[in-house]
Amino acid sequence: xxxxxxxxxxxxxxxxxxxxxxxxxxxxxxxxxxxxxxxxxxxxxxxxxxxxxxxxxxxxxxxxxxxxxxxxxxxxxxxxxxxxxxxxxxxxxxxxxxxxxxxxxxxxxxxxxxxxxxxxxxxxxxxxxxxxxxxxxxxxxxxxxxxxxxxxxxxxxxxxxxxxxxxxxxxxxxxxxxxxxxxxxxxxxxxxxxxxxxxxxxxxxxxxxxxxxxxxxxxxxxxxxxxxxxxxxxxxxxxxxxxxxxxxxxxxxxxxxxxxxxxxxxxxxxxxxxxxxxxxxxxxxxxxxxxxxxxxxxxxxxxxxxxxxxxxxxxxxxxxxxxxxxxxxxxxxxxxxxxxxxxxxxxxxxxxxxxxxxxxxxxxxxxxxxxxxxxxxxxxxxxxxxxxxxxxxxxxxxxxxxxx
Ligand SMILES: *Cc1c(COP(=O)(O)O)cnc(C)c1O
Numbered sequence: 172x173x174x175x176x177x178x179x180x181x182x183x184x185x186x187x188x189x190x191x192x193x194x195x196x197x198x199x200x201x202x203x204x205x206x207x208x209x210x211x212x213x214x215x216x217x218x219x220x221x222x223x224x225x226x227x228x229x230x231x232x233x234x235x236x237x238x239x240x241x242x243x244x245x246x247x248x249x250x251x252x253x254x255x256x257x258x259x260x261x262x263x264x265x266x267x268x269x270x271x272x273x274x275x276x277x278x279x280x281x282x283x284x285x286x287x288x289x290x291x292x293x294x295x296x297x298x299x300x301x302x303x304x305x306x307x308x309x310x311x312x313x314x315x316x317x318x319x320x321x322x323x324x325x326x327x328x329x330x331x332x333x334x335x336x337x338x339x340x341x342x343x344x345x346x347x348x349x350x351x352x353x354x355x356x357x358x359x360x361x362x363x364x365x366x367x368x369x370x371x372x373x374x375x376x377x378x379x380x381x382x383x384x385x386x387x388x389x390x391x392x393x394x395x396x397x398x399x400x401x402x403x404x405x406x407x408x409x410x411x412x413x414x415x416x417x418x419x420x421x422x423x424x425x426x427x428x429x430x431x432x433x434x435x436x437x438x439x440x441x442x443x444x445x446x447x448x449x450x451x452x453x454x455x456x457x458x459x460x461x462x463x464x465x466x467x468x469x470x471x472x473x474x475x476x477x478x479x480x481x482x483x484x485x486x487x488x489x490x491x492x493x494x495x496x497x498x499x500x501x502x503x504x505x506x507x508x509x510x511x512x513x514x515x516x517x518x519x520x521x522x523x524x525x526x527x528x529x530x531x532x533x534x535x536x537x538x539x540x541x542x543x544x545x546x547x548x549x550x551x552x553x554x555x556x557x558x559x560x561x562x563x564x565x566x567x568x569x570x571x572x573x574x575x
Pocket of ligand 1: 275
């Protein structure tokens with residue numbers, strides 16, 4: 172017999188690092204989710220930019236069922252067909268020649284950061300070990316990734332953290348010029364900062380970052396954990412920026428909710444993760460790779476990719492209309508289906524109030540930092556769900572404004 176559990180159970184048995192809402196969802200279909208009381212929600216969050224093909228996508232359910240009846244796991248002493256097929260697809264569709272599989276964004280970044288250190292060590296010696304990253308960036312929660320990440324609060328109390336890491340302001344090329352040197356082994360950036368507040372990189376800035384990396388023989392790492400797999404309208408965001416990295420990490424939407432991640436690299440960079448230098452027990456397991464292969468097959472089609480800009484325009488139009496009535500945002504920005512609304516100064520620090528108010532109206536939304544409402548819905552969310560969700564969002568906004 173299944174034990175009865177409620178939200179209160181969380182406070183009894185879980186480590187208190189999360190503070191989940193009172194809702195316990197039990198079922199999802201497309202962009203709709205139902206909780207234990209059968210209340211329906213529209214999902215503008217997609218987990219956190221994860222369920223890019225919505226919930227219970229029939230093709231993914233079938234692929235998962237089929238693979239589940241065949242083979243779940245081996246070890247990295249053996250390879251498997253789904254991993255090889257997925258790696259082939261990822262290399263055919265991107266700049267990359269080589270792939271390393273992991274289980275989460277943080278782990279893919281951990282592999283990337285170890286790779287850039289090892290690459291510089293192999294080619295130039297141990298002095299060349301500095302990593303430059305950007306303020307407000309987010310790269311994961313392991314000790315190395317919180318250290319490269321540009322948000323001090325995630326490091327607090329966990330020191331000593333790995334050294335040799337410097338930070339500068341995003342989109343500020345002069346600061347980067349002042350920091351970069353022949354000791355720099357890599358520059359790490361998100362092509363659009365997600366957790367930091369939905370801030371896209373300027374194309375000119377990104378181009379100059381690439382040039383500075385080349386001048387100083389440093390590798391360029393793009394963290395596309397959030398921006399990848401169609402989120403910004405192309406399979407990866409770097410395609411639109413017109414700047415090609417040496418190393419790219421991808422996770423979140425790659426498994427549509429099943430844990431899987433990858434680090435993609437050029438042939439030259441990949442050589443530095445030679446036999447025995449790095450590994451993962453679960454990384455590249457056949458179950459995860461079969462699902463990710465199906466996700467890539469579906470996302471990387473003209474039908475899905477061409478629908479993203481259309482949906483972006485509907486969201487921006489809807490948010491603009493809400494704003495004209497309620498004067499809640501001072502900026503509405505983003506790319507594809509990663510959209511942010513920065514709240515006006517009178518609501519500073521209060522973006523999270525929209526999560527609760529939206530849930531009450533039957534809608535899931537996200538925040539990106541204290542001041543930005545973030546939407547990261549399914550890439551194939553039906554127009555009807557967009558319109559219904561925006562109507563619910565307007566009610567939530569009105570409720571938040573009335574309570575001020
Ligand atoms: C979510 C995220 C990560 C961390 O991914 P996990 O799967 O939670 O480890 C890293 N980088 C970026 C840009 C992210 O958005």
